[in-house]
Amino acid sequence: MGVAPAIGPETTRGVADIVAVDLRPQIGAIDAGAYPETVLRALGAAGAFAHHTDGTAAGLLRAIEAMGEIAEACLSTAFCTWCQDALVWYLARSDAPGPAGQFAATADGRHLGGTGLSNPMKAFSGIEPLALSGTRVPGGYRVRGRLPWVSNLAPGHRFAAIFALDDGRRVMAALTTGTDTVGLAANTRFVALEGTGTYTVLIRDAFVSDDDVIAPDAAAFVPRIRNGFVLLQTGMGLGLARGVAALMRTDDRGRRQAAALPLPPEAIEERIAVLHERIAVAAERQADPDRSTFLEILRLRLDVSWLALESAQAAMLQFGARGYQEGSEAFRRFREAQFVSIVTPSAKHITAELARSA
Incomplete structure (x- = not known):
């Protein structure tokens, strides 16, 4: 594919x-559980989900930066953006004929959806078994299983999933939610990111058409997408740290009182700049399937996680009791x-992967 979709007149925004x-103006409501659908559709119309469709380093970096702009204000919306970006990334990298018809409407936000690859990524690392199984039938597959916590979903949204066949082959395909056979269940509440459209997906003998197949051999496809999948996430952490x-x-009183604390905003911004440079270098190598490249991207992703945690902790320490109030x-940024x-x-997944490869 590699061609950004035509975007409508709202691109002036x-x-x-x-x-x-x-x-x-919606951040408080989103933090309380409102899903930011209108914001996401506006972002899609503005081209925010299409920067990386050509697979270039510049496009991938611009997608990360756009996500960072969003995360400066609201990590929930930035995470939904990452989910959408990841789905676009899969469709753009696919060689299967079906995704061509889904690509443009996903890249410009007319179709919203999620990534669905949390369980498969863990399964490919040997952390947990693959949750979905499938059977070949005329014209497609019958798929069953349960995926906990797939995000950026609502009835009619789409998400990617990987299921195992009886012969051991793994297939990646896009499924549509809110049907009799692909149901959504909200079975928990989170301390943050409650407004991200996160559900357990219950798949009951769902028919998946051949037209919905993203990769007939997911084991070969995942190394082609995993670097971009992980790199895109860095926009969330860097944007949050910048915010x-x-x-x-803005907290003049707290800054004077906290002048001796070890991580002032200037130090946070210096670390952001260093990480941004590392991300730009890594983006140049995103197409490299070598495991050493993937491990370096995981190290980079881990360093972004540490900065997000340390920055939010620094803000809590500076604000003191004022930050500890509901x-x-x-405190919102700390939870995020x-x-x-x-x-x-996750950090524990990455550290285990790096330790295994040491």
């Missing part, structure tokens, strides 16, 4: 304008930062 006008630094700068901005380190691949 940039990400910064959408964040300022559409997103920021935290800006929050700390509803405080510092925890997620950066637990979303797949």
Whole structure:
């Protein structure tokens, strides 16, 4: 594919304008559980989900930067953006004929959806078994199983999934939610990111057409997409850290009192700049399937997680009791930062992978 889709007349609006006008007034509601669908559709119309469709380093970096702009304000919306970006990434990298018809509408936000690869990524690393199984039938497959916590979903949204066949082959395909055979269940509440459309997906003998297959051999396809999958996530952590630094700068009283603390906003911004340079270098190698490249990207992703955690902690320390109150901005960013380190691949997943390869 590799060609960005045509975008409608709303492209005159940039990400910064959408964040300022559409997103920021809704942050409290999103943190309480409202799904930011209108914001996401505006971002899609503005081209925010299409930067990386050509597979170039520049396009991938621009997608990361756009996600970072969103994460400066709201990690929930940035995470939904990553889910959408990941689905677009899979469709853009696919050689199967079916995704061509789904690509443009996903890249411009007319179709929203999720990545669905948390369980498969863990399965490919030997952490847990593959959750879905399938059987070949005329015209497609019958798929069954349960996926916990797939995000950026609502009835009618699509998500990618990988299922195992009886012969051991693994197939990657796109499924549509909200049907009799692909149901959504909200069975928990999270301490943050409650507004991300995160559900357990219950798949009951669902028919998956050959037209919905992204990769008939997922084991061969995953090494082609995993570098971009992980690199795209860095936009969440860097944007959150940048937003935290800006929050700390607005707090003149706290900054004077916290002048001796070890991580002021200036130090956060310096680390962001270094990580951004490393991300730009890594983006140049995203197409390299060699495992050593993937491990280096995992190290980079881990360093972004640490910065997000340390930045949010620094803000809490600076704000003190004011940050510890329910509803405080510092505490919202602190809760969000925890997620950066637990979303797949999580810090414990990455450290285990790196230790195994040492």
